[in-house]
Amino acid sequence: MICLARTDMEAPKHKGITYFIIDMKSPGLDVRPLTNMADTHEFNEVFFDNVRVPKENVVGEENRGWYVGMTTLDFERSSVGSAVGMRQEVEEMIGVRNPQRGQADVDAEDESDAAPGAGGPSVESEVGRMLSYRIASMQGAV
Secondary structure, three states: OOEEEEEEOOOOOOOEEEEEEEEOOOOOOOEEOOOOOOOOEEEEEEEOOOOOOOOHHHOOOEEEEEHHHHHHHHHHHHHHHHHHHHHHHHHHHHHHHHHOOOOOOOOOHHHHOOOOOOOHHHHHHHHHHHHHHHHHOOOOOO
């Protein structure tokens, strides 16, 4: 998990915060799923009890984690992860419809011939990916 923690109590607002990567199997970490009304969960409560994080798990400079965190959020806001997931689903769909066809380097132009009906979703996934990259670059994340 990523964790932004205040590491300098004297520093003003956005300074004094350090960005950490924390192994979810660390001793002292207690993860409790938050179950929604559909009886599924996507989020958790995470409790720390004397958890030790190695110094090599600090991302960027100590006390400047806020700025690294803002870059992380820029990528999240761009929805690039959703665009990549959509592309993978299109590639799986093409693979299922035409098992002889490889899934790597799939071309939107020849997908409609290889897998009838896949051209539309393929183009949509590619447009989503390009839009995500554009949003990320406008935010300065790329």
